[in-house]
Amino acid sequence: MEPTAFFVAGRPVHGVDEVTVYHPYDGRPVGRTTLATADQVEAAVSAAADVAATAAALPAYVRAAALDHVSRRLAERAEDIAELITAENGKPIRWARAEVGRATSTFRWAAEEARRFSGELQRLDTDPAAAGRIALVRRVPKGPVLGITPFNFPLNLVAHKVAPAIAVGAPIVVKPAPATPLSALLLGELLAETELPEGMFSVLPLPNERAAELVNDPRLPIVSFTGSGPVGAMIRRSVPDKHVTLELGGNAAVLLCQDWAGDEELSFAAQRIATFSNYQAGQSCIAVQRVYVHEWLYDGFLPRLVAAVRELRTGDPADPLTDVGPLVSEAAARRVEEWVDAAVTAGATIETGGRRDGATYPPTILSAVPRDAKVHAEEVFGPVLVVDRVADDDAGFAAINDSAYGLQAGVFTHRLDVAFAAARTLEVGGVIVGDVPSYRAEQMPYGGMKGSGVGREGLHSAMDDYTEPRVTVLTGVRL
Structure with a gap:
């Protein structure tokens, strides 16, 4: 069983410390990978920062094409991927199949949103002093995204970080859950088949105790975390100047x-x-x-x-x-x-x-x-x-x-x-x-109040979280 590669700046690589993933039901080994070294983490973050301007300028058709490609490939490989989810996560195959279907939909919706993420035109001649002016309000990426994902949906919750980032033109670095890295690495394999620029994505297997080096890196101004409440609260306190979105669970x-x-x-x-x-x-x-x-x-x-x-x-x-x-x-x-x-x-x-x-x-x-x-x-x-x-x-x-x-x-x-x-x-x-x-x-806004976190997932909502408005005012325009 050869170790599965992970991805640094879109390229498959191997680290040094090997980890084995075991089936929760019977304890048998189901896959192996390696942990990213400090140099590989630095290369991933540096590449994300370097490509940020290029990524933000990608035409909508390029972003949408990459997302459509991943959606198609997930559908084509659905049964193999479902079996992988069951093997590393332990969820029944019927629910693993449903998760693959949802991830397929997530990337399809992201492609559609990428095509219509166009901004808003506002007329300003509502007051005499602004006659002849209009405003174009567009949303632009805040910068590279750090996505930290949990074990319970090892494919679709990674998709909900990655797909909206690509849709808006933001590079993303993903740290999957240590217990279930294999589904995220397979998603990286599908992303590597696209024509996204180098540095647009990285998938880094790391133990949780090494997540802080990514959370605290100023080159990753957005942190999107799904996981436990205490960890989410710690992240929010540790980086008050960053834009942090937290989905911290519930008691439904x-x-x-x-x-x-x-x-x-x-x-x-x-x-x-x-x-x-x-x-x-x-x-x-x-x-x-x-x-x-x-x-x-x-x-x-x-x-x-x-x-x-x-x-x-x-x-x-x-x-x-x-x-x-x-x-x-x-x-x-x-x-x-x-x-x-x-x-x-x-x-x-x-x-x-x-x-x-x-x-x-x-x-x-x-x-x-x-x-x-x-x-x-x-x-x-x-x-x-x-x-x-x-x-x-x-x-x-x-x-x-x-x-x-x-x-x-x-x-x-x-x-x-x-x-x-x-x-x-x-x-x-x-x-x-x-x-x-x-x-x-x-596609719907998903998130909570109180101890359940801040911000919203769902494609359009996450795209809003990953971006900020930029206003262009045109003067001397006759409406």
């Missing part, structure tokens, strides 16, 4: 409102919650973690939810019938086990699940959980649901807001007034009406 909640009462409706909600609390083994920032049910629906809904969760199949993620695979490591599964055990000691009841097997933790439902238990107050990042009853919709909104996080929330209701009340009241970045909070489209 869903509310079943009083009007969502029919048998089919309750069954639909149970299925959706069961699926999207446990997809990716719960390792998604918008996986359902807290479920609030109107009190007169609670006793009828809980058995449906338990039954739906018990139907999920746990096992080998390479099996297409597997719904829930292992967590990324046994250490991650042990942490989830410790949090659940602590909640039970504090008075919670296990409705189903609760017994770890190596790196696999079964889909678990807890009731009567104290509000200060970690499984309720913090982000579990595992297949664990907390279910509670609320007196009415307002109490449900208050319970959702009683969190340090605010990424997305789901509200099951048919009533338009309740939907707008949720959108007005909930302290989150997105409210999904009639479904779980786990819905995300690649």
Whole structure:
């Protein structure tokens, strides 16, 4: 098994210290790469800085063509890439395939956005003194981007850093998660097939303790980080003069409102919650973690939810019938086990699940959980649901807001007034009406409030984050 190359200024290279990636399910080695040396990191950052002006001046068709190429190649190699994601991340192949599909869409949307990222024309003759003047407001890159990505979506969350950077003409240096570098390196391989200028992208495998040298480098004025809250907060404090975007996770909640009462409706909600609390083994920032049910629906809904969760199949993620695979490591599964055990000691009841097997933790439902238990107050990042009853919709909104996080929330209701009340009241970045909070489209703004971060992803939103407005005023123009 030859080590996989990484990319410095668009060229494949090897470092010195070799690292092996192991399958989370059975521990077998699935790939190798090497770590970037200090000289290679310097070469990547220097090349990004040197090419920044050239990159910003790239015609839209050049940027769009590169993005279209990556989108096509992802589609052509979809099954191989999905198998790679499953091997290094442990997510079931059905979800790995979905991730490849999303990454394909991400690059396609970025190509479309690159073609229409044209700016705005403003007439200024709204006052007599400005007669004969118009303004052209364009957005220009702030400079090279540092993208730091997590393990849970090792392809698509890299895509959400890289694609908008290329779309606006900004060089990017990517530091993928140490546990899952292989998908990012494959994406680098596809980018290397394009005609982007040298220095436009680098993908550097590095241990997390070496990320600070990139974060603090003044030649990378934008830091886009997806990961844990404490690390994100540390980044923000360490570089106050940089433009920092942070997607720091969540504690996603869903509310079943009083009007969502029919048998089919309750069954639909149970299925959706069961699926999207446990997809990716719960390792998604918008996986359902807290479920609030109107009190007169609670006793009828809980058995449906338990039954739906018990139907999920746990096992080998390479099996297409597997719904829930292992967590990324046994250490991650042990942490989830410790949090659940602590909640039970504090008075919670296990409705189903609760017994770890190596790196696999079964889909678990807890009731009567104290509000200060970690499984309720913090982000579990595992297949664990907390279910509670609320007196009415307002109490449900208050319970959702009683969190340090605010990424997305789901509200099951048919009533338009309740939907707008949720959108007005909930302290989150997105409210999904009639479904779980786990819905995300690649083009929509995605991000949160409070401890869930700052800034927004989604192609156009990220392109705005990577750029700043530049105004050109034309004088003596007759409109």
